[in-house]
Amino acid sequence: MSASNLDQIHRFVFDDCDIRGEIVTLDATLQDATAHQHLPVEARALLGEFFTAVSLMIEVLKFSGTLTLQARGAGRVPLIMAEATDARTLRGIVKFADDEIPDLHGLNLPQMIGEGVLTLTLDPAQGQRYQGVVALEGNTLAECLTAYFARSEQLPTRLWLHSDGQRAGGLLLQALPPSAERTARPDAWETAEHLAETVTADELCQLDHATVLVRLFNEFEVRLFPPQELSFKCQCSRERSLRALTALGRSDAYALLNERDIIDINCEFCGAEYRFGQPDLDELFPAENPRLH
Ligand SMILES: [Zn+2]
Structure with missing residues (x-):
């Protein structure tokens, strides 16, 4: 089986309960975005996770404008930043503390960034800019964002992000407010979360989205919407x-x-x-x- 949804994002809903989600795989987008940066594979992989995160978040928020996610700290990687626009274009950078490319082997997100913060910025096409800041608590970006979503007064939201530096894949689940017309299934969210927990890097980066969703959620009725294309594009001029x-x-x-x-x-x-x-x-x-x- 091969991935046929490269550089695509799919929205899906569980027809029988109040859960929605997004699934994304990046390939050329990640490679194009990092082609001119001299990044070790660990930094490309981390940027890949940031790209999948911003792709999933701008989609689930149905946001018009630019969404930026950045981590800043005092470590070997003092800045990593990824940006997504509502036109589904992505760009991002990784900066190092020294001129030399650092050894990042075996380091997780907080070890690379050092003591620092994660900032989410929403720059709407019209209206007020919004910024949310959280401490880098958690070993992975997905854990940090899950903590962020848990603390902000939003719908229960979980993310799973993987990247090997060549490709990146991500999955997001969100619990919607219960609706009267759907069959009540009180354990649906916990069950879906538990099933999504088993998703592997290989599944998210190598398989087509329908296959992944069937493998994970075959006890639910999942409806997949048409895919949207993503690409690398810079806003500079x-x-x-x-x-x-x-x-x-x-x-x-x-x-x-x-x-x-x-x-x-x-x-x-x-x-x-x-x-x-x-x-x-x-x-x-x-x-x-x-x-x-
Ligand atoms: Zn540029």
């Missing part, structure tokens, strides 16, 4: 880089130009290079009109 130069201010921007003749701005997410010279700065910071008297 020459205009955004120019805005960064504007923020730097006139004198600092010219000082930088004098040092190097040309200002290179490299996008850390996609490796794009934007180059700016004197004419660009002159246009960005027009000389004030000379006084006539």
Whole structure:
């Protein structure tokens, strides 16, 4: 059997009880997003888990805008960050404390990040930005997010995330408020959680979604909705880089130009290079009109 749902996400519902879910597998998206970053396999795998997490969360929240999940700390990996948009595009970065690529072998999430926090940011297309912060409690990202969901006043939600650095797979279950028309099954959530607990990295990364759901939940009636495609895409542009130069201010921007003749701005997410010279700065910071008297 082979995975036929690479770079796809599926929504599903349990027809006979009030549970819904999402299942995702990333392949080219993860490889494209990390192609220009020099990451050891452990860092690619962790970023893969972050990508599956943001893919699952933006979908289950039905959120319009950009959802960002980042962990910051004082360890060998002081920053890891993944972003998903409602157009189902993903991008992310991993930063290291030193210039050298660190040895991350055998380290779990809190050991890589060190003492730190996990931040979830929702930047809506319209309206107020929302940010939630939690301590990095748990050995895996899935455990940290489960704790986060348990603490915030939301519907019971669980995630399972796996990645080997080449592929990543994730599963999310959410209990909905009980509806009158469905048959009451008081133990449904506990049963579904218990069954999902047995999901393996191989199943999530190597099998098609329908097969995984049948294997896990054959005692439920699961209905699968059509899949949605995911891909790597960066939000950077020459205009955004120019805005960064504007923020730097006139004198600092010219000082930088004098040092190097040309200002290179490299996008850390996609490796794009934007180059700016004197004419660009002159246009960005027009000389004030000379006084006539
Ligand atoms: Zn970029």
